[in-house]
Each structure stands twice: as structure tokens, then as C-alpha cells.
Amino acid sequence: MALPQNKIVRWIDHRLPVFSFLDHELNQYPTPKNLNYWWNFGSLAGIMLMIMIVTGIFLAMQYTPHVDYAFDSVERIMRDVNYGWLMRYIHMNGASFFFIITYIHIFRGLYYGSYKTPRELLWMLGVVILLLMMATAFMGYVLPWGQMSFWGATVITNLFSAFPGIGNDIVTWLWGGFAVGNPTLNRFYSLHYLLPFVIVGVVGLHLVALHQHGSNNPLGIDRKGPQDSIPFHPYYTIKDMFGLGVFLIVFALVVFYFPNLLSDPQNYIPANPMQTPPEIVPEWYFLPFYAILRSIPSKLIGVCAMFGSILVLFIVPWLDTSKVRSAYFRPIYKWVFWLLVIDCFVLGWVGAHRPEGWFVVIGRIGTIYYYLHFLVLLPFIGWFEQPLPLPPSISSPVLKKKGGGRVARAAAAREKP
Amino acid sequence: MAESAQSQPAGAHAEEGTRRDFLVIAANALMGVGAACVAWPLIKSMNPAQDVLAAGAPVDIDISSVQPGQQIVVLWRSRPIFIVRRPPDILTKLQSDADRSLLRDPDSEVVQQPPYAKNQYRSVKPDVLVLVGICTHLGCIPNFVPAAGASLGDNWPGGYFCPCHGSRYDLAGRVFSGVPAPYNLPVPPYHFVSDTVVRIGENPPDSTFDFASIEQI
Numbered sequence: 288m289a290l291p292q293n294k295i296v297r298w299i300d301h302r303l304p305v306f307s308f309l310d311h312e313l314n315q316y317p318t319p320k321n322l323n324y325w326w327n328f329g330s331l332a333g334i335m336l337m338i339m340i341v342t343g344i345f346l347a348m349q350y351t352p353h354v355d356y357a358f359d360s361v362e363r364i365m366r367d368v369n370y371g372w373l374m375r376y377i378h379m380n381g382a383s384f385f386f387i388i389t390y391i392h393i394f395r396g397l398y399y400g401s402y403k404t405p406r407e408l409l410w411m412l413g414v415v416i417l418l419l420m421m422a423t424a425f426m427g428y429v430l431p432w433g434q435m436s437f438w439g440a441t442v443i444t445n446l447f448s449a450f451p452g453i454g455n456d457i458v459t460w461l462w463g464g465f466a467v468g469n470p471t472l473n474r475f476y477s478l479h480y481l482l483p484f485v486i487v488g489v490v491g492l493h494l495v496a497l498h499q500h501g502s503n504n505p506l507g508i509d510r511k512g513p514q515d516s517i518p519f520h521p522y523y524t525i526k527d528m529f530g531l532g533v534f535l536i537v538f539a540l541v542v543f544y545f546p547n548l549l550s551d552p553q554n555y556i557p558a559n560p561m562q563t564p565p566e567i568v569p570e571w572y573f574l575p576f577y578a579i580l581r582s583i584p585s586k587l588i589g590v591c592a593m594f595g596s597i598l599v600l601f602i603v604p605w606l607d608t609s610k611v612r613s614a615y616f617r618p619i620y621k622w623v624f625w626l627l628v629i630d631c632f633v634l635g636w637v638g639a640h641r642p643e644g645w646f647v648v649i650g651r652i653g654t655i656y657y658y659l660h661f662l663v664l665l666p667f668i669g670w671f672e673q674p675l676p677l678p679p680s681i682s683s684p685v686l687k688k689k690g691g692g693r694v695a696r697a698a699a700a701r702e703k704p
Numbered sequence: 705m706a707e708s709a710q711s712q713p714a715g716a717h718a719e720e721g722t723r724r725d726f727l728v729i730a731a732n733a734l735m736g737v738g739a740a741c742v743a744w745p746l747i748k749s750m751n752p753a754q755d756v757l758a759a760g761a762p763v764d765i766d767i768s769s770v771q772p773g774q775q776i777v778v779l780w781r782s783r784p785i786f787i788v789r790r791p792p793d794i795l796t797k798l799q800s801d802a803d804r805s806l807l808r809d810p811d812s813e814v815v816q817q818p819p820y821a822k823n824q825y826r827s828v829k830p831d832v833l834v835l836v837g838i839c840t841h842l843g844c845i846p847n848f849v850p851a852a853g854a855s856l857g858d859n860w861p862g863g864y865f866c867p868c869h870g871s872r873y874d875l876a877g878r879v880f881s882g883v884p885a886p887y888n889l890p891v892p893p894y895h896f897v898s899d900t901v902v903r904i905g906e907n908p909p910d911s912t913f914d915f916a917s918i919e920q921i
Contacts (some may be wrong), residue, residue: 327734438844442868445843455920461748464756465781474750522816561777561784567868586886588839627779642869 299426304395317516318523319504321681325399326502326523327530328392333384333490334531340483342378346371350430352476352575354469357432358557364700376546383549386572389417397603398624400612401503404477407604409496414600416489421573421597423482426475434555438567440467446580449590466560472607507613508677515681566641574638575631583641584649594653599661606661608669616675619668627660634693762905764897767832775848777837780904783921784837784845785892786864787902790875794850794862795831798876799824803861807874808881809888816840816920818913826891828877834894834902835877836869840920841885845870850875864889887920 300306349368351360364371393413396402402410402606412614429440444461448454463470501510510516517523541548569577576593583589599606614621630653637650678684760781770776772791777784797803804810812822820828826834839846846864853860856872864875872880877889893915895908907913 330771438868442842443846445841448843455916460751462752463750464752465760466783468756468782470753470756471751560782561779561845563867565867567844584882584884586884589884 298533313520313524314518316489316498316501317510317521318502319427319510319681320517320522321504321506321685322502322523322526323505324526325395325505326528326529327392328395330386330527331531331534332392335381335388336483336486336490339378339381339385340580341532342374342381343480343483345374346378347480347584349449350476352473354432354558357430357472361431362653373542376542378497379550380538380542380546380548382427383542383570383572384534385420386424387606388534389420390572393417393516393600394624397627398614399503399505400507400607400609400614403507403607403612404604405500405502406496409493409500410604411579411601412489412493412496414597415488416493416602418597419482419486419489422574423479424570426479426482428547428554429472429475429553430479432472432558434556434558434562434564435551435554435567437467437558437560438564439569440471442567444471446590446593449587451587459513468560470680473609477483503612504681506613506681507615507679508681511680532660567655568639571635571639573635574636578634578650579654580636581638582647591660596657599658603661603665606665607671608666609674610669611674611677617672618675623660623664623668626656630656630660632701716814725832731735750784760905762903764901764903766901768900772831773850775850778904780892785904786835786848786877786889788833788835788848788875790825790831790833790848792831795825797861798874802859803874805863806859807878808886810878812878812888814887814919816888816918818893818907818911818915820908820911820913821891824876826878826888828895828908832902833876834891834904836890836892836921838889838921839866839868839871839885840879840887840889841866841869841871841883846871846873846889888921890918 296306346364349360349364351357351369361375364375366372370376396410396413425439425443429436432476444458444467446456447461459465461471462468463474504510550571551568556564568574576596579596580589580593583592609617609620611617614624633649634653634657637646637653640646642650734847736757763778763780765776765778765787767776767787767789768791770787772789773794775788777786779785809816811871814827817826821834825833825834827859834856837845844866846866848864849856849860852862856865857913860872861874863872864877866885869884871885873878873885873889874892877891879885892904893907893913894902896903897903
């Protein structure tokens with residue numbers, strides 16, 4: 288135990304074991320020693336969540352959730368509130384970067400098979416977080432009450448009217464009126480404040496599930512013994528800090544020099560319920576799903592396909608029949624994975640354009656391929672693919688190459704309880 | 705139930721369920737009912753409030769100055785209402801087979817209008833069209849494009865074009881086939897209080913049509 292022998296610390300820890308908890312989950316927590324930089328994005332997402340909550344709380348002190356004042360109060364934040372522009376630009380662009388980080392984190396999991404046994408619930412909790420993030424981001428985008436806010440809210444809430452029988456009642460209930468209006472803005476504000484804390488809760492469960500079996504790793508094989516592990520702290524805390532530094536440079540560049548790079552100029556026009564903008568485009572992180580919605584001529588099926596494209600992630604652990612986790616050892620899946628990545632970019636590109644001419648065709652092909660990947664390719668490749676031979680342990684390929692035993696011995700010594 | 709439990713010696717036939725099992729199940733079930741009772745007012749509070757409903761009262765619109773071929777847009781229940789005075793040539797065209805063949809529901813079979821507007825013009829008076837101006841796809845406001853042909857193709861008979869996802873409707877608000885919108889534009893309840901004043905939101909005296917019963921707004 289590396290617990291400090293300070294008397295006060297021991298007195299507290301005896302009654303409230305926070306110190307031994309942190310010691311156990313950081314200093315003692317064994318982590319595969321071969322994690323690459325793709326493993327930075329989990330902690331990065333956690334930090335981003337904190338940045339969003341902190342800036343959001345301070346923005347809430349200046350914001351007025353009323354249809355007559357919301358737009359002006361956001362402009363006041365931008366012009367008159369001390370550092371209001373900074374908090375809003377961090378919050379606004381932070382949402383985009385939160386999604387970039389999360390999408391990379393998800394694709395990391397898909398590439399290295401991090402959803403496979405025994406990490407199915409860990410993965411499913413992650414999908415829950417993604418859904419909560421999407422709901423939060425959508426409602427946050429409504430708050431400035433610009434044209435895109437209003438019409439985005441109208442289009443998305445109208446999705447629910449597709450359900451036969453109860454659709455209209457659901458939509459009226461969501462609105463609290465005959466159309467998107469003040470009651471809608473008020474409840475979205477309330478929920479936009481609440482949901483991030485729900486996300487914090489689910490992230491907590493995500494971490495509990497993670498620490499039960501520890502991180503997956505680029506080789507996708509289990510840790511065989513102490514020579515395969517290093518403690519999380521300080522090895523991965525320092526690596527995460529380095530990645531955070533690199534990320535913050537990029538983030539700061541956008542916040543300070545291109546703050547409106549990812550936003551729609553339409554949203555700087557106050558909401559007008561009598562005038563639909565020439566084109567309604569959601570934020571970039573929803574574009575692939577929007578493309579799926581628009582690719583299907585039937586409204587109900589389109590809505591189901593759009594929600595289904597996220598819900599299908601829940602069953603990925605059972606759709607993938609391969610016993611080998613990492614795509615590193617899967618010669619066919621590796622290529623299919625990259626096709627999926629390309630497919631998502633193509634769908635995003637289609638989603639940004641009017642559904643006319645070739646965009647309809649490409650959107651339909653992209654949608655079909657998306658489902659083909661998860662529902663057909665994932666199960667079938669697992670059956671006929673011949674994976675490459677797996678190394679006996681995490682450290683064996685490294686030790687063979689470098690001829691070292693010193694690191695392993697040192698790690699073993701540290702691991703001793 | 706209590707009697708049948710009493711007739712058995714306690715714990716004698718555990719697998720058949722004891723009195724305690726019954727109490728546990730009953731208490732849990734009651735807790736579920738209690739939770740539902742707590743949730744009900746919370747969920748219900750999100751439905752439109754009484755003042756919001758009151759603001760949705762009928763409105764009277766004077767249409768005497770609307771010229772043939774012209775559309776005016778008024779608000780009822782925070783929704784745009786289109787009122788168009790259709791010239792006779794358009795009324796004839798609405799019944800032509802060429803135009804009807806473009807439509808998904810030419811005879812207004814789906815309940816998207818009160819029964820008194822379920823006719824070939826989808827209106828009370830043939831020349832005055834009254835529609836809820838909300839696309840049945842995802843709620844955008846369709847553009848009024850009354851001229852035939854032009855940028856919308858040679859077979860465009862004139863009507864409404866939704867800029868969001870390209871849904872099309874004719875000048876009776878009937879939806880085209882092959883577009884994302886599933887239903888015709890809704891016709892609100894309305895009647896004429898005089899020759900020139902239309903009251904939107906209220907049925908004619910002889911009708912009890914419920915606007916909530918339409919398929920989709």
C-alpha cells in the first residue's frame with residue numbers, strides 16, 4: 288500500500304476510504320503496458336465532459352430561457368458579459384470536439400474488439416452515453432433560439448409523429464403546446480442542464496465496468512500476469528496528460544481563431560416560426576444519421592432506420608462472431624472496418640446536401656452498406672475468416688524484439704501486493 | 705386470499721407460496737402503482753397548459769381582399785394557416801386525370817380533413833382553400849408555387865413545395881406519390897360566419913369533427 292502515513296489521512300480513510308479507493312483504482316490498478324495513443328480518448332472524453340459542465344454552469348447564469356429573450360441573452364453573453372464570448376465559444380465548439388473524441392473512442396472500440404466478452408456491458412453503457420450525449424447536444428443547440436435552433440427542434444420532434452396512433456400525442460406532449468414554443472424551450476433548458484449529470488452517472492458505471500476486467504489492448508489478448516501490466520498512475524496519467532496537451536492546442540486554435548468554423552450562419556438569425564430556412568441541416572455530428580433518415584422515402588421506416596443505426600451498436604457484441612478481439616489479427620475484418628469508417632464519412636457528406644440527384648443514390652448505398660456491415664458482414668466474416676496466430680502474451684512480442692527482461696521484472700516487483 | 709393462506713400451516717408448503725410471499729408480492733405491486741401515481745402528474749404537466757390551450761381558440765379572418773390566385777398566411781394555434789382563393793382554371797385542373805395520377809391519395813381517403821372538406825376540392829367553398837401549412841413529413845412550411853412548370857419540372861401542376869426534403873403537394877394540399885411526406889396537408893376545422901369572414905378552429909354548426917382525430921398534423 289502506497290497510502291501516505293499521515294495521521295489525518297489515516298483517520299479519514301478509516302472512516303471514509305476515499306484515499307484507499309483512489310490508491311486502488313489508480314496506483315494499484317493494473318493496465319496493459321502496450322496501450323497506444325488511441326486509448327487516450329476515453330479520459331479525454333471525461334475531461335471534455337467536465338469542461339462542458341463547468342462552462343455550461345457559468346453560461347446558465349447569464350442565459351434567459353424565454354422565446355423573447357433567449358436569442359438576445361446569448362448575444363449579450365457574446366458582447367457584454369466578461370469573457371462571455373470565451374465561455375460560449377468553448378461550450379459551442381466543445382460540443383463538436385466532444386463528439387470527435389467520442390466517435391474516435393467508439394471506432395477504437397470497434398477496431399480492437401473492445402466490446403467482446405467480458406466487456407459487453409461496458410460497451411453498452413458507452414452506447415447509452417452516446418444516446419444521452421446526442422439528446423443533450425440537440426437540446427443545447429435549441430437554446431440560442433436561432434433559425435436552425437427552432438427548425439431543427441421542429442424537424443427532430445416531428446420525427447416522433449411517425450409512430451402510428453400515438454405519434455401526434457407524443458409530439459404535443461414533447462412541445463407542451465401546438466408547436467415548438469416557449470414551453471418547449473423551457474423544458475429543453477431544464478433537461479439540457481440535467482442530462483450532463485446523468486451522463487456523469489453513467490460514466491461512473493462505465494468506469495466500474497471498465498475496472499472490473501481492465502482495459503482491452505491493441506493485441507486484444509488478456510493480461511497473463513504482472514509482466515503484462517503497468518500501474519495506471521503514473522504511466523498512463525502522464526500519457527493522458529500529454530495527449531490532453533496536444534488536444535488542447537488544436538481545441539484552442541479553433542476556439543480562438545475559427546470559432547464559427549463548425550456552426551451554421553442561419554443560427555445567428557433569430558427564430559421565425561413563419562419562415563422555414565432554405566435548408567435545414569443539423570450539426571455536423573448528426574449528419575450521417577440525418578443522411579440515413581433522408582435516404583428512405585417512407586417516413587416511418589426512415590425514422591426507424593435512423594434510430595436503428597445507433598441502437599444496432601447495442602448488439603454488436605453478439606453480432607460479431609469472431610473470437611479474436613483485435614483487428615490486428617483479422618485480415619478481412621480490418622478492411623471492412625475501414626470501409627465502415629469511409630461509409631460514415633460519405634453518409635456525413637451526403638447528409639450535408641439536399642437529397643437530390645446523385646446524393647439520393649449515394650445516400651441509399653451508404654445506408655444499405657451501414658446496415659450490411661453490422662447485420663451481415665460482422666457475423667459472416669467471423670465464421671469464415673482465418674485469423675493470424677495470436678502471441679502467447681502481451682509482453683512476449685516486445686521481449687522477443689528488444690531482448691529485455693528488466694522492464695518485466697521491475698513491473699512484477701511493483702505489482703507485488 | 706388471506707383465508708386460503710390461513711388454512712395452511714405456515715411454512716408447510718413453501719413451494720406453493722407462503723403468506724409472506726403473498727405480502728411481498730402485494731407490497732411490491734402496490735409500490736409499482738404508487739410509482740405510477742407519482743409519475744402521472746409529472747408526465748401530465750408536460751402536456752399543453754390551460755393558457756396555451758385557451759390561446760388556441762378560433763380566429764376570424766376577413767378574406768374579402770384576397771384576390772384569385774393569391775395566398776394569405778395567418779396564425780392559428782401557433783401554426784401557419786394557408787388561405788388561397790383558387791381561380792376556376794385551377795379548380796378544373798384539380799380533377800384532371802393527368803394531375804390526379806401524380807397523387808398518393810387523390811380522393812382524400814386518409815382522415816386529414818373534416819368530413820365537410822372531404823371532396824374533390826378539399827374545401828367548403830370550392831374556390832377558398834384553407835390548409836394547415838405544415839409539411840406532414842417533418843413539420844417545415846411548404847412554399848407556395850402556384851405557377852405550373854418552371855424550376856420544378858414540366859409536369860409540375862402548381863402547388864406546394866417543401867424546401868426541407870422536397871415533398872410536393874397540389875393546390876388542394878394533396879401529397880404527391882414518391883415524396884417523403886406520407887399524407888395530404890391537413891385541413892383545419894373552419895366555417896364561414898359570413899360571405900367574407902372565415903372562422904378557423906370551429907366546425908360548422910352541424911358538425912362535431914374533432915381536429916385531434918386527423919391522422920397527422
